[in-house]
Amino acid sequence: MNPGSRLAPLVFFAAMLMAWEALVRVTNVPSYLVPGPWAIGQAFLGAPWVLLGALASTLVVTAVALLVSAVVGVALAVAMAASPWARAVIQPWAVVLQVTPIVAIAPLIIIWVGDPFAALVVCAVIVAFFPIFSNTAIGLGAAPADLLDLFRLNGAGTWDTVRLLRLPAALPYFLAGLRVSGGLSLVGAVVAEFVAGSGGFASGLAYRILEAGYRLQIPRMFAALVLLSLAGLAINTALAGLARVLLARYGNAPEMRAR
Amino acid sequence: MLSLTHVSRRFANGVEALADVSLDIAAGDFVALLGPSGCGKSTLLRLIAGLDVPDCGSLAWQDGPPRPGMLGYVFQDATLLPWASAAENVFLPLRLRGLAWSEAGPRVAAALVQVGLDGFADARPHELSGGMRMRVSIARALVTRPRVLLMDEPFAALDEFTRHKLQEDLLSLWRDLGCTILFVTHSLYEAAFLARRIVLMSPRPGRIVHDIASMVPSGAEARLDPSYATLVADITRHLRNAA
Numbered sequence: 001m002n003p004g005s006r007l008a009p010l011v012f013f014a015a016m017l018m019a020w021e022a023l024v025r026v027t028n029v030p031s032y033l034v035p036g037p038w039a040i041g042q043a044f045l046g047a048p049w050v051l052l053g054a055l056a057s058t059l060v061v062t063a064v065a066l067l068v069s070a071v072v073g074v075a076l077a078v079a080m081a082a083s084p085w086a087r088a089v090i091q092p093w094a095v096v097l098q099v100t101p102i103v104a105i106a107p108l109i110i111i112w113v114g115d116p117f118a119a120l121v122v123c124a125v126i127v128a129f130f131p132i133f134s135n136t137a138i139g140l141g142a143a144p145a146d147l148l149d150l151f152r153l154n155g156a157g158t159w160d161t162v163r164l165l166r167l168p169a170a171l172p173y174f175l176a177g178l179r180v181s182g183g184l185s186l187v188g189a190v191v192a193e194f195v196a197g198s199g200g201f202a203s204g205l206a207y208r209i210l211e212a213g214y215r216l217q218i219p220r221m222f223a224a225l226v227l228l229s230l231a232g233l234a235i236n237t238a239l240a241g242l243a244r245v246l247l248a249r250y251g252n253a254p255e256m257r258a259r
Numbered sequence: 260m261l262s263l264t265h266v267s268r269r270f271a272n273g274v275e276a277l278a279d280v281s282l283d284i285a286a287g288d289f290v291a292l293l294g295p296s297g298c299g300k301s302t303l304l305r306l307i308a309g310l311d312v313p314d315c316g317s318l319a320w321q322d323g324p325p326r327p328g329m330l331g332y333v334f335q336d337a338t339l340l341p342w343a344s345a346a347e348n349v350f351l352p353l354r355l356r357g358l359a360w361s362e363a364g365p366r367v368a369a370a371l372v373q374v375g376l377d378g379f380a381d382a383r384p385h386e387l388s389g390g391m392r393m394r395v396s397i398a399r400a401l402v403t404r405p406r407v408l409l410m411d412e413p414f415a416a417l418d419e420f421t422r423h424k425l426q427e428d429l430l431s432l433w434r435d436l437g438c439t440i441l442f443v444t445h446s447l448y449e450a451a452f453l454a455r456r457i458v459l460m461s462p463r464p465g466r467i468v469h470d471i472a473s474m475v476p477s478g479a480e481a482r483l484d485p486s487y488a489t490l491v492a493d494i495t496r497h498l499r500n501a502a
Contacts, residue, residue, distance in 0.1 A: 146336065146338040149310050150334075154351070154403075155328075155355060156355045164340075164354070171342075249342055251383055251386065
């Protein structure tokens with residue numbers, strides 16, 4: 001990428017901010033309806049630690065949920081690859097969980113799971129685990145037929161084939177799923193916080209957004225939203241970087257080109 | 260060392276891949292299975308490797324069915340593990356048999372030397388050319404010291420110059436190792452240059468139409484030998500008659 005194309009998104013972003021600020025000032029909209037970037041910045045700087053603390057709380061839930069999703073997703077996918085029985089049992093449940101709207105079952109989960117932190121993690125995992133699970137399952141099945149024959153010819157057992165061929169072959173697929181799940185676990189964490197927040201125990205960003213809304217502190221609400229977007233961007237960038245590092249030694253081998 | 264008697268194979272979609280194939284393979288021979296696409300020559304190789312089973316007919320090995328490692332198999336593509344180095348790829352068959360790297364290391368190094376890849380042990384497949392990847396693939400087949408080497412159009416995807424070099428190197432490997440080679444190809448020039456015996460096959464259903472012994476001297480100079488041209492002409496005539 002040349003410097004121009006690196007700079008272009010930043011210049012565009014700055015231009016959008018200036019246009020937004022100008023529009024808000026010219027039309028004189030009150031900031032409790034549409035705050036300008038300036039007012040949002042001031043709202044953040046007025047009490048930065050409140051919002052940053054809330055962000056940290058949400059990010060901890062997100063990170064734990066992503067980790068649990070990765071472990072559960074990969075474990076279920078491996079079980080499915082190893083046994084057709086496991087496949088028949090797991091597949092429908094995974095799909096049912098994926099299509100169930102989290103907003104509808106979050107209140108139940110929050111009641112059932114006593115610990116608030118664990119409840120948030122469970123909700124976020126339900127939202128986030130499917131892309132990791134389904135991508136890994138596809139990757140485990142995508143090992144080239146010739147290589148599978150080679151393993152058979154050399155008397156490899158199921159476990160050796162999974163460990164030495166199917167799992168490494170699934171890594172690019174897993175990492176693509178992880179990137180999608182990273183964003184989803186943030187969404188899941190925030191949605192769960194919304195539900196839990198009205199129940200009265202939470203400290204995450206969603207709670208701050210609700211609180212600011214009730215108090216008509218709209219600039220602060222926007223500041224929280226901006227933090228959320230930035231966190232999402234950071235997670236996506238970090239996971240893309242992780243994929244680049246882990247896949248460096250795969251080269252661009254035609255057998256495994258799946259990003 | 261291997262006898263196939265009245266072997267047939269029909270796939271689930273109704274295609275008759277092989278019909279009544281009988282073939283004896285002598286130990287130490289270099290046999291080319293030559294024919295157009297779809298004549299069942301790859302199916303025949305897979306049956307011999309035990310990757311597929313015949314519907315009828317029998318397949319008998321003189322010394323009983325082959326144990327893992329007694330057969331080396333080389334595919335049309337190099338089919339290397341892209342995340343593993345050349346040495347790790349060659350190590351794979353030994354690793355699957357439970358050997359530790361400390362035991363297998365010298366054998367892996369020796370196999371890489373055999374195919375002319377000493378110094379490339381740590382190279383990843385994507386850093387190697389197509390010809391070198393195929394050399395790694397051949398080293399992987401040789402590392403278990405197989406008695407029989409089954410090769411399924413291994414050089415078909417390479418350019419002419421690389422192919423000639425690999426063919427010559429394969430011939431000298433065969434002379435050094437004394438193993439039996441069954442070589443599937445659709446190139447009659449390749450078959451005429453490499454093989455001591457050429458089994459001609461025709462498609463739909465796949466069957467053997469001719470069995471030709473080669474009188475071409477074995478070596479790089481064979482391409483310029485008049486007997487090579489005669490053999491090519493001979494095969495061409497048989498192919499015309501079969502069509």
